[in-house]
Amino acid sequence: MEKVDYNKAIINFEKEASTRTTFSYDPVSNKVYDVSKIEESKELYNAYGNGKDPLYIISTTNNITDKFNNDTKNAYLDLQNKEKTPFLGQWTSPVSGKKFKDVSYPDGYIDEIEAIRLKTLFNQESVLRVYSNGEWELI
Amino acid sequence: MTQQVFKNTFAPNSRNKEFTLSQIISGIKSGVINFETLPNNIKEIVSIELEKRDL
Numbered sequence: 001m002e003k004v005d006y007n008k009a010i011i012n013f014e015k016e017a018s019t020r021t022t023f024s025y026d027p028v029s030n031k032v033y034d035v036s037k038i039e040e041s042k043e044l045y046n047a048y049g050n051g052k053d054p055l056y057i058i059s060t061t062n063n064i065t066d067k068f069n070n071d072t073k074n075a076y077l078d079l080q081n082k083e084k085t086p087f088l089g090q091w092t093s094p095v096s097g098k099k100f101k102d103v104s105y106p107d108g109y110i111d112e113i114e115a116i117r118l119k120t121l122f123n124q125e126s127v128l129r130v131y132s133n134g135e136w137e138l139i
Numbered sequence: 140m141t142q143q144v145f146k147n148t149f150a151p152n153s154r155n156k157e158f159t160l161s162q163i164i165s166g167i168k169s170g171v172i173n174f175e176t177l178p179n180n181i182k183e184i185v186s187i188e189l190e191k192r193d194l
Contacts (some may be wrong), residue, residue: 098194104169109170125164126165128166136153137154
């Protein structure tokens, strides 16, 4: 599995961040996904789904700052060590306008029980489930 | 405590028939839910929760 250096991934991420508010960035394909758009959601599924079962997107950080930091770096490297493909993401609070940077990853080879276990493990409120037709669900 | 749920009238590509407040916030964070498309009453509830969390 291809691994992109963390610092290089951040440099490429920041190029996208200058023109976007909320997005997920895949350093391996150097591609941005906006899953609210059904075509991009399908593309994400086609890239990481197993062709049959739903794909899960699991966030692994809850960064409350606008900077990538040691937590995001550790999360990124930890996922790479587990042969997963870390994504870098940014979301913008509609209330404060602040931007927050987090790490997530796609996994097309787990079931709902495992997805929920990971949600708890990473202290997340939801896991995103993406279907092959581009529809999605928060569980 | 029973969590308040909101009927999904704002995310047509979602299979969720309804969302909890946590799910809506999580959806905003992951970019699948656009705050601007939420009904005004939900916007207000989400805003209060985000302020409470200092986000």
